[in-house]
Amino acid sequence: MRVDKSFLKWVGGKGRLIPQLLPHLPSGKRLIEPFVGAGNVFINTNYDSYVLADKNRDLINVxxxxxxxxxxxxxxxxxxxxxxxxxxxxxxxxxxxxxxxxxxxxxxxxxxxxxxxxxxxxxxxxxxxxxxxxxxxxxxxxxxxELIAFSNKLISRPTTLIAADFRAAIETADAGDVIYCDPPYISGTKNDIFTGYTPHKFNYPVTKLLRDLLVHAVRRGATAIVSNSNNIIVRGIFSDFEIYEIDAPRSVAANGNRQPAKEIIGVLTPDML
Ligand SMILES: C[S@@+](CC[C@H](N)C(=O)[O-])C[C@H]1O[C@@H](n2cnc3c(N)ncnc32)[C@H](O)[C@@H]1O
CATH class of the missing domain: 1.10.1020.10 (Adenine-specific Methyltransferase, Domain 2)
Structure with missing residues (x-):
């Protein structure tokens, strides 16, 4: 399978996981990406229109x-x-x-x-x-x-760009939309679980809030797909979702460990609620 590359290097970018990820993205008119990052999913999909959002305003400015x-x-x-x-x-x-x-x-x-x-x-x-x-x-x-290819894709489809926290993009979701979420992952350690709500840190309460907003969007008729790490905490948060395991090659190995890490893809469709 041919995978188009983004012009950006991006920690957590899904470039190498595209072949495993795409089969889980259903067809639909519009793809909403609240955590668009380097846009690897955007450039490798073919929806009629897009909402691309990220809280990094420098990225959205580009x-x-x-x-x-x-x-x-x-x-x-x-x-x-x-x-x-x-x-x-x-x-x-x-x-x-x-x-x-x-x-x-x-x-x-x-x-x-x-x-x-x-x-x-x-x-x-x-x-x-x-x-x-x-x-x-x-x-x-x-x-x-890669810059030219990205620009051509942006010009060829109606695309809304949003520089904001994930809530703003999910709020736009309506019946028939597909929402793909690739947030910073939570590790399932005590630190992630027991710290309170901190909007700048993607921890347990924030991931739960993301889940709640996705469930609301699916009640409105959207389909939600989410990537995250494979641990018991994540599986607990996304227990309403159908969970698929995938092997993810690590790009930045914080601990020198280059073994494939297991990730999950969670899918929630309106008929599952
Ligand atoms: C793992 S990256 C996404 C990578 C993307 N799927 C790709 O393949 O290039 C996660 C992104 O979430 C963004 N982010 C982190 N916290 C956020 C928040 N609260 N709301 C929206 N975006 C956020 C980061 O700026 C980063 O670009």
């Missing part, structure tokens, strides 16, 4: 420019990649302009940082500053082909 001014974005990003500018100078510029979050320059800098920083990690400090160090790559690829 998608806006890809749709509205591909040539401008490619030129600005390419000249950054081709220059001998220091990584930390770009990062510093990016962090100085937090008050102007929706510019073309910022979108180009985001693509530059994604390709040059350590492992393509996207992390911000409390002040909202991007704080991932330089990745020290010998050669950095400019993903022009």
């Amino acid at each position: 998608y806006h420019w890809l749709r509205d001014d591909l040539a401008g974005l490619i030129n600005t990003a390419q000249s950054l990649f081709d220059s001998d500018i220091n990584f930390y100078e770009v990062r510093c510029r990016f962090n100085c302009n937090i008050t102007q979050p929706f510019t073309l320059d910022r979108a180009a800098e985001f693509i530059y940082l994604n390709r040059h920083c350590f492992n393509g990690i996207c992390r911000y400090n409390q002040k909202g500053e991007f704080n991932v160090p330089y990745g020290k790559y010998k050669k950095v690829y400019f993903p022009k082909t």
Whole structure:
């Protein structure tokens, strides 16, 4: 099966899992992705229209420019990649302009940082500053082909872009919609379970809230599909869902463990309620 690649490196990106994931996505008119990330599912599916959402507004800003001014974005990003500018100078510029979050320059800098920083990690400090160090790559690829393909896909389908918490996207779901959720996973450790509701951390209460909103959306006639880690806590939260196990190759092995990790895909359709 041919899998199209995103122009972004993204921790938790579903690129390598697409062949296992697609059979679980039913047909429908519109796909809603509340956690769109690098858009691997978006570019490898064929719905009539899309809602792409993520709480990372820098990411959604890039998608806006890809749709509205591909040539401008490619030129600005390419000249950054081709220059001998220091990584930390770009990062510093990016962090100085937090008050102007929706510019073309910022979108180009985001693509530059994604390709040059350590492992393509996207992390911000409390002040909202991007704080991932330089990745020290010998050669950095400019993903022009992938940017063009992504832009063509955005232009070819009516696509709503939302920079917000997952609630906003799920609220838009109606009868016949398909919602695919790929949230940050919860590990099932005590830390994830017993910490209280913290909107910035994806833990047990937030995952339960996600489940509740999905159940409401399915009552309205949508179908919900969710990815997560395979543990007893996740299975408990999504006990109403049909659960499928898949083997997931790890891209970033935090503990040096490169064994395949078991993930689950949960599916909830209106007839199951
Ligand atoms: C695992 S990634 C999604 C990867 C995506 N499926 C792909 O293949 O590229 C999870 C995404 O959820 C986003 N996210 C984290 N917390 C969120 C929240 N509360 N609401 C919406 N998006 C959130 C992150 O910014 C990240 O892009």
